[in-house]
Amino acid sequence: MIDVLLLAQESTGFFPTFLQTLIKGLALGSIYAVMGIGFVIVFKGTQVLNFAAGGIAMAGALFMSILVNDAGLPFLPFSNPLAPEIGTTPSIPRWLINLVLALIIAAILGMVLERIAIRPMIGQPLFSMAVITLGIETALGPFNRDATSLTARSLQIPWGLEQWEFLGAGIPKSYVGAMVAAVLCFLSINLFFRSRFGVAMRAVAFDQEAAQAQGINVGRVFSIAWGLGAALVAVGAIFYGMGPFPPQGTVSQEIHPVLAFRVLPVIILGGLDSIPGALYGGLLIASAEVFAGQYLAQWTSVLGAGYSTIVPYIVMLIVLLVRPYGLFGSEEIRRV
Amino acid sequence: MSSNETGTSKIIEVEDITLRFGGVTAINGVGFHVTEGELFAVIGPNGAGKTSIFNSISQVYRPQEGDIRWKGKSIMGERPDAIARLGIARTFQNIALFGQMTVIDNILTGRHIRMKNNWLTGMAWFGPAKKEEMENRERVEDIIDFLEINEWRKHPVALLPYGIQKRVELGRALAMDPELLLLDEPVAGMNLEETEDMARFILDIREELGISMILVEHDMGLVMDIADRILVVDFGRPIGTGLPKEIQSNDDVIAAYLGQDFSEEISID
C-alpha cells in the first residue's frame, strides 16, 4: 500500500492536478448551484421544499434523451422533427434546440405537478407541503426507472468526451459546458427577478394573501416558480449526465435518482431562500467534496471508502452549528 | 418571597433598557418599577414598544442596554423558561395558546414549573406521577371554575371563541402561581360584556391572590379604572409615569397620546 501512495505523489505534477481538481470542483459546483437555484425558486415562490426535484430532474434528462434519439415520441403518433438522424451525434445548435425543448417539457411537468398536488395545499404547514413532494418523488421514481431499463438512454452530447489541454491539465468540454450553463441560468434568473413576474414572485414570497389582494395572480406565480424550478433541476441533471461525470453521456438508473439529495446540503448552506446563497453554497460544497476526494485519497482506510460523499453533510452540520439558518439564509425573527 | 411588606418592596425594577433590531430602536431608555401587590399599567399608541417591554422582561428579546432586576437580582441574560420559574407569568397580545391541546391541557401546561414528574416517571404513570397529575388537575379545575369556562374544558382551544381563548390564556398564566403577572392587552377586541368580565377577573386576581400585575392596554377606561400607577411610552421612549389622575392631566401625555386615543376609543365602542 505504501509504495502505491508514494507513486501517486510522484507521477503527476502538483499544478496540473490542482488545476484539474479545481475545474472539476467548479463544474460540479455549477451543477449543484443550478439545481440549488431550482430548489430556491420553488421555495421562494411557493414555500415548498421540493423533495421531488430528483424525480423531475431525471424525467427532464429522459425527455432530452428521447428527443435527441429520434426513437419516436412515446404515446404520440409523430416523432420529433428536430431530432438528429438515427445513430448520428447532433450538431451543437440542433442539440441546444432539443435541450430547450426538453426543458420546456420539464417545466410543463413541474407546472402540472404544482397544479394537481401543490395548489390545493396553499396555506398548509411547510412540513405537509414538503411531504407532498416526497410523495411525488416516490411516485415518479418507478416511471424513471422503467424508462431507463430497456434502452440505452444516451444524451448524444455533441462534444462527447473531448477535452482541451491547458497547462498540462486536461479540461473536459463538458465541465466548461456545465459552467457556462450555470452562468447563463444565474444571469437569466437575475434578469427574471427584475421583471414584472419577478417582482410579483417576491411579493408572493413575502405574503401570499397581501399579494393576492394587490391583484397579483398568485396561482400564476406558483405555476411559474414550479416551471422554472423544474427546468433548472433538469438542466442540472442533463449536464451532470455528460462524461466525465459518472453517467458518462447517458441517463443513469443508478446515479441520477440520488443526484438531487446531494444538493440538499447546498441549499441548507446557502439558505433556503437565497439565490446567491445557492451559487456560493454549490461551489463551496462541490469544491470541498472534490478536493477531499483528490487530496485525502491516501487516508481512505481511515476515513472509510466513499468518504467524499458525506463531506457535504459534514460541512453542512458544522455550518449549521454556527449559523442555524445557513450562511446566506435570512434569520427569522421569533414573533410572539 | 421573604419580604412581605405589601406595597413598599420593589418586586421588579426595569432600569433604562434599550432594545434595537438592526437599525430600529424598539425601546429607548425605559425604566420603571413595580411593587408587591401593585397593578401597574403601560399605555401608549400602537408600535410604541409596549409589547417589547414585556418581551424584554420575559427575556424573549435581550435588551442591549439597561438592567432588569427581579427582587434586586439582575435577570438579564437568563432564558425565558428561567424567568418563568422565578414567578413571572404572562399572556400575549395575539393569543399564544397551544392550539391543538384542550383547555385542561393548556392550563396544566401552566402548572409545568410547579410539577416534578419527568418523562421516566410519566411513562410509568402509576405512583408519584399519577398522584401529582391528579393534584394539579384539581388545581386546574379550580382555575377553570374561577374563570367560568367549565363547558369548554375538553375542547381543543383553537376551536374556541376569541373571548374564551383570552380567558384560557389568563388561566394558563394563573396556573403558574406567579408573583408577577404580565397582561398584554387582555381585553383587546372584546365587546363590552366580555371586557367587564375580564376586568372583574383581573380585580379578583388582585384582591384574592394578591399577585402584582403589569397591564398593557389600549382601553383607557379600563386602565384608568383599575391601575394603581401608569407608564406612558411613545416611540419606545417613556413620556411619563404616575397615578392615573396625574397621567390624565400630564400635558405631554395628552399631546402624544391621549387625545388621539380617546377619539379612537370612541369610534371603536
Add this chain to the structure above:
Amino acid sequence: MSFGRPHLRTSYEQDSAIFPTYFQKGAAGLFLIFIVLMVLGNGAAGWIPTWLFGQTWLNPLTLVLPFAIAALGFNILTGVTGQVSLGHAFFMGVGAYSAVTLGGKGDGGVKACVPFADNIGLLDKAGECGLGLPIWIWLPLAGVFAALVGILVSPAAVKVRGLYLAIVTVGLVFIGLHIARMLPEYAGDYESGRKWPKLDIRIWKEEVPFIDMNEDGKWLGLIYLTEEQKQFFFLFAILLVMMAFAKNLVRTRTGRALQAIRDRDVAAEVMGVPEQHYKRVGFAISSFYAGIGGALWASYQGRVSPVDFSLLLSVEFVAILLIGGAGTIAGTMMGTLFVELLPKAVEKLTNWLSGNLDSGGVIGDLANIMLTSGPGDFGPVSTSPTAPGWPMSVFLWNPVIYGVLIVIFLIFEPHGLFGIWVKIRNYWKGWPFSY
C-alpha cells in the same frame, strides 16, 4: 353503569384514563381477545375468521409490529413535538446494531469490538463483534444507546428549525450508512449484514433458552404455539407496553411540554418549558423507540443489511404518520398497518383482478381496463410480473400507488385515517342526525 356516556365520571383519575368508560374498556379488551383468538386460529375457536390472520398474513403482520414501535417514536418526535425528522432510519440502525453487538454471536472475540481493529492490525480479517448477552439486556440497551446517540446529535438538531432540521437529519442517514460501511465489525457485510440474536428469552448465556421462540411447541408448558404465533405474541406484548408508555407520556407533564413546543415554541418557553431541553427529551425518547423497534425488526428478520437503514425507511415513517394521522397513537397503528401491508394488498388485488380478467361483469371490465395481458391490449398494469417497459408490472406500480396515496391523504384528509375514523365515529354517535 355508564355506557359510553361521557359526562358521568366521578374522579379526575377516571377522567384522564386511557379508556375512560366501561364501554371503551370492554371494547379494547374484546379487541385484544379477538386478535389473540385469530392468531391462535381454528384450534381455539371454530367461529373465528382465521383467513385474515392465516398463514399468508401472520408473517407480514408480525413484521408490522416492530415498525409500529418505531413509528410510535417517530410520532412522539414529529407528531407530538413537531420536530420533522428524516433520520429515524438512522436511530433504528443504532438500535439494531447495539442489539447485535450485545446479543449477537461474535467470531472475532473481544478484539473485534475495538473499532477499526482490522485497520490497526489487531485482526487478520474482519471479525464480527458480539457479546452473546440475553434479550433482557440487549433489548433495553438497544433503546438506551439509540437515545444516547439522539442526545449526542441534538446540539445540532435543537438549534435548527423546521425544514432545516429535516435536511440535517437526512445528512444523519447518509453519515450513518457511511459509518456502517466503515465498521464491518459491528455492521457486518455492507450488503448482506450479519446474523442477529433471535428473540428467544434466556436467563444468561445458556444453550437452551428459557422461552424458545423459534421452535413450535408448548410455551411455558401451557399452550401449544407455532414459532410464528410465539413471535407474534411476544412482539405484540412489547408493542402494547410501548403503546402504554407513549400514551402515559403524552398525558403527563413531559408530553404536554412537548406538545406546547409543537404548538407555540415561544409561548412554551415563557410558560417555563425549556425549549431546547424538551426538544432533546423528544429526540431521546423518539430514538429510544426507534432503537427498540430497530432491534426487534432486525432480530425478527434474523438478518438486516446496513443499506436497509436508508432514507427510504425514514420516508416510510413520514408516510405512516401522515396517513395514520399525526399525534395520535391509534392513528400511528392504523398508519403502520396501512403502509406496511399496502404493497401486499395491491399485489393480491392485481392477482385477483387478473384471475377475473375473463369473468365478465363489472370486475371483469375493471380488470380489462386496468390490466394488459398481452400485446395490443391497453392498460397501465401488466399481468406479467416481469414485463419490462410499458405497461409496468404491479411491483413497479406499488411505489407509485404509495406515493400517490401520500399526496391524496395530505390533500383530502390531513388528519389521516384517524380523522376518517373520528368522522365515522361521530357519524354513528350522532345518527340519525347528520351533525
Add this chain to the structure above:
Amino acid sequence: MKFKRLLALFMALGLVASACGSSETDDGAAGESESSATTEATAEEETTTTAAPAEAEEPAAEIATDFGVTDDTIKVGLNADLSGPFASLVAEIVEGQTVYWEVVNANGGIAGRQVEMVVLDSGYATDKGIENYLTLAAESDEGVAMISENTGSPITAAIAEDAKDDDILVIPLSWASLWADPDIGPNILEKGTNYCIESMNGISFLADLVTENGDTPKLAILSRPGEYGADGFAGAALAAELLDIEVVYAAEGEVAGDDRTAVVTQLVNSGANIVWTTLTPGETADIFGNAVAQGFEAQWSGNQPSFNYLAHLGGDLAESFDQYWWQSGYTVPWNGNDSEGMQDLVAAFTELRPDNNLSDVYAIGWMEGLMVQTVLEQAAANGDMTRAGIVAASQEVTVDFKGLGPNQSWAGSYNDSVVRESYMFDADATAFDIQPVSSGTGSTGLFIEKGPFVSEIVADYVFDGPCI
C-alpha cells in the same frame, strides 16, 4: 377483443408447442400455417393429458408430495428484485424463465403437471426478501415446491439457514462463492461460475494479453463493499498471487458513495496495465471514463455485473469500451453460438415475445428453467416430489445446458462439482443496437472472444470453501 386476444395467446402457445415438440428434427414451426398449428396444439394437449401418466411410467398418485405439488401443478417460487436496483436485469431473467415454462407447459409440463411460477418482488431489500421467502416456504397450500430463483447474495445469505431448516431447494441468482460453505448445505443450488473463479480466469486472460505485447502485467483491483465485491476481490488477489503479478493498486471495498475521485486518482497514478473491477455498471462507467479521460491506458475487465451494455455501449464511452474492455461472463450472449440451447431460446422468444427487447440475460432465466426441470424430473422419477425429495434429487443430476453454459452437477465435494469455466467477450460498439428486438437481427454488442475456458491456475486450484 377478449376473444381475439385469447385466440392469439392460444395460437402462440400452439406454435411453440409444435416448435419445441419437433425442434429436434425440424428447425421450428415458423413455416407452418396457423390453422394447422392450432389443431396440432389441440391434438397435442389431448395426447398430453392422456399420455402423461403413461410417459412417467408410474401413476401420478405414487409420487410422494408435500407442499407446492398437486396432481396437476407444480409451483415454483421466485424471490426476485423487480423494483430495486437490479430490476431491469432481473425482470429479463425472470422473463427468460417464464418463456421457458410456457414452452415446457405447452409440451405437457413435468411429470404430467403444469409448472406455475409464483413471483414475488424483493426490491433487493433484505427484509422484503426474507418476508417473501417466508411466504414461498409456507408449509401449506400456498407454499411452493422449490425456489427457482432468489435474487442477490444478501438475500440468499439471509435465508440460507431457514432454507436448510425447511429443507427447500433454492437456486440463487448470485455467483458468490459463499454457497460452497458446507454449513449452508445442499439446499442452495449454486449456478454457474462463481465470482472468485471468474476473477481468476479473467485475470489470467488479461495477463496473457499484456504478456503477448511484451509488457509485464501490473494489476489494479477495484471492488465495492459487500459480498460481491469481496468475492471478486478475493479471486483477483488469489490470481495475482498464483500468477505472480504485482498488484499496484488494491482498492478493496473502496469504491463506495457517489464521488470516486479518490479511486480514479490512485488508479491513474498506479501505472497499472490490467484493471479488474468488481463493481456496479454505474461505478465502472465513472471510474473507467474518468481514467480514460486522464489518458490512462490498460486492459480492463471485471466480473459480469460490472458491465451493462445499455449503459456502457449506449453512452459516450462506447468507443473506449470497445478499445479497452473485455467482458467476462458465465453464459453465452444472445445468438452468441449455434448450440441447441441457444436455438431453442431464440426460437421461443421469436415466437412468443417478438416485440421484447433482446437481452443476453434471457439465457440465465432459461438455464434456471433447465435446472429446475432436470431436478424435478429426477425427483418425479424417484417418486418423491416432496421438498426434501427435490433437494435429494438435485444431488443426483447433471444438468445439460445444451451449449448455453458449462454443464453442471452438484454431487460430491465442492472441489469436484464447482464450475471452472467462464467466457471472455469482446465488446463491439458498432454492432451494438440501441433498441434491438428479439425477432430482429440486432445485437447487444458482446461476442465470445474465448471460452468456455479454464485458466491454468483455476484448473489446479483446490476449492474447499468460499474464497472469502
